[in-house]
Amino acid sequence: MNVQKNEQAPFKTRFYYGWVVVFIAGLSVFFSGPGQTYSVSIFSERYIEDFNYSSSLVSGLYSTATLLAGLTLFMVGRLVDKMGQRIMMTSVGLLLALACFWNGALIGPVMMFLGFFMLRLFGQGSMTLLPNTLVPQWFIRKRGRALSIMAIGGFVSSALLPPLNTWLINSFGWRATWTYWGIALLVIFVPLAFFLVRNQPKDIGEVPDGTPKKRSDGSESESNVDINEVSWTLKEAMRTRAFWLILFCVSVPALVNTGVTFHLLAIAEGKGLSDATAALVLSTMAIVGFPVTFVVGYLVDRISVHYVLAITFVGHIIALLILLQVGSFKGAVIYGVVWGLVNGFERIVLNIVWPNYFGREHLGSIKGLAQTVMVIGSAFGPLPFGLFYDWFGGYQEILWVMIIFPLIAAVFSLLSPKPSYTAK
Numbered sequence: 001m002n003v004q005k006n007e008q009a010p011f012k013t014r015f016y017y018g019w020v021v022v023f024i025a026g027l028s029v030f031f032s033g034p035g036q037t038y039s040v041s042i043f044s045e046r047y048i049e050d051f052n053y054s055s056s057l058v059s060g061l062y063s064t065a066t067l068l069a070g071l072t073l074f075m076v077g078r079l080v081d082k083m084g085q086r087i088m089m090t091s092v093g094l095l096l097a098l099a100c101f102w103n104g105a106l107i108g109p110v111m112m113f114l115g116f117f118m119l120r121l122f123g124q125g126s127m128t129l130l131p132n133t134l135v136p137q138w139f140i141r142k143r144g145r146a147l148s149i150m151a152i153g154g155f156v157s158s159a160l161l162p163p164l165n166t167w168l169i170n171s172f173g174w175r176a177t178w179t180y181w182g183i184a185l186l187v188i189f190v191p192l193a194f195f196l197v198r199n200q201p202k203d204i205g206e207v208p209d210g211t212p213k214k215r216s217d218g219s220e221s222e223s224n225v226d227i228n229e230v231s232w233t234l235k236e237a238m239r240t241r242a243f244w245l246i247l248f249c250v251s252v253p254a255l256v257n258t259g260v261t262f263h264l265l266a267i268a269e270g271k272g273l274s275d276a277t278a279a280l281v282l283s284t285m286a287i288v289g290f291p292v293t294f295v296v297g298y299l300v301d302r303i304s305v306h307y308v309l310a311i312t313f314v315g316h317i318i319a320l321l322i323l324l325q326v327g328s329f330k331g332a333v334i335y336g337v338v339w340g341l342v343n344g345f346e347r348i349v350l351n352i353v354w355p356n357y358f359g360r361e362h363l364g365s366i367k368g369l370a371q372t373v374m375v376i377g378s379a380f381g382p383l384p385f386g387l388f389y390d391w392f393g394g395y396q397e398i399l400w401v402m403i404i405f406p407l408i409a410a411v412f413s414l415l416s417p418k419p420s421y422t423a424k
Helices: 018-030 037-051 055-083 085-103 109-138 143-150 152-172 174-196 234-238 241-262 264-270 275-300 305-325 329-358 363-380 382-392 396-414
Strands: none
Touching: 018 085, 018 109, 018 143, 018 152, 018 174, 037 055, 037 109, 037 152, 037 174, 037 241, 055 085, 055 109, 055 363, 055 382, 085 109, 085 174, 109 143, 109 329, 109 363, 143 152, 143 275, 143 329, 152 174, 152 275, 234 241, 234 363, 241 264, 241 305, 241 329, 241 363, 241 382, 241 396, 264 275, 275 305, 275 329, 305 329, 305 396, 329 363, 363 382, 382 396
């Protein structure tokens, strides 16, 4: 290979350096936790108590801040294409740490709104966007497997942070807890991202997947992997039908899952179940979904991704139908298992579809727009559940309405095979 003298990995490994990058990407997904709903919801209850705010005020601030963060997130994607993941990941880690310190010093609703906005933009948005644009740069043939390993960070985060935050808040207070997360980001994540992340394999003289294919004469071909994957610009991708249909599809889980998660305690209470049962459902989902990601990672490396995407939405429909019928502890556990299976599918397939369809070179802009739509979807998720509860006194009606979205998404998935590239 033609390797410049100043190109070298931060340290030598006996394996492909891309797997180090996957580890840091998984760490990024884990540290997105302070900005995720499953973490922030633990703090929001304390805000209501300590500031004597209404639930609607805190929820309104959170939803509005999430919407604004979603509308802003596309700019992060464009910056990724211009500056690279290493600089952006380090910078976003610093900004999320500052957001945590900010939230530990809240004194009023305006400051709370800004705190929510920063958590959602830098945490939920950027800290998940960046690793999902980084890992596809390092893998093509093994992309599904790499993303499944990266997803471990998300499952660990969603399983660990709710009880950990509860313990920290009860032991040291919510202000100190935010401070601890800010320190953890500065001490653990930011240095590792800066020193270990490299944007692309070619930056250290490597090629994607780490194993060049052989030419017919037996010699190694350095560039054949890159040649096999065409990279679309955002404008080129937007001219295809598949782009818009898939864009709708990726917004559906954000809309449905956020709505269900945000109101899960109330849904459980309406069915005569305890808060502990609702918490068990969330834990079951994370535990079941964790191993499923590995299966899906291998699956999408072998089967066209739009078929796997359709299967995912069929799973969403089944999960919602089960939730409609839940009336006992056993039913709740069954729902948690099915929801976990679906969650394991979507964590991989919703991220791999973009690099598989449109390549890696402009992935920041393309994935940034997709992530924007997903965050906006999550902002609107809780609202219809609340409205239908006020109108009908329960959640059965809105759950039936929610089934429409994955049904449409399943059809759109089947109508969206990988587009053929035609230079304009």
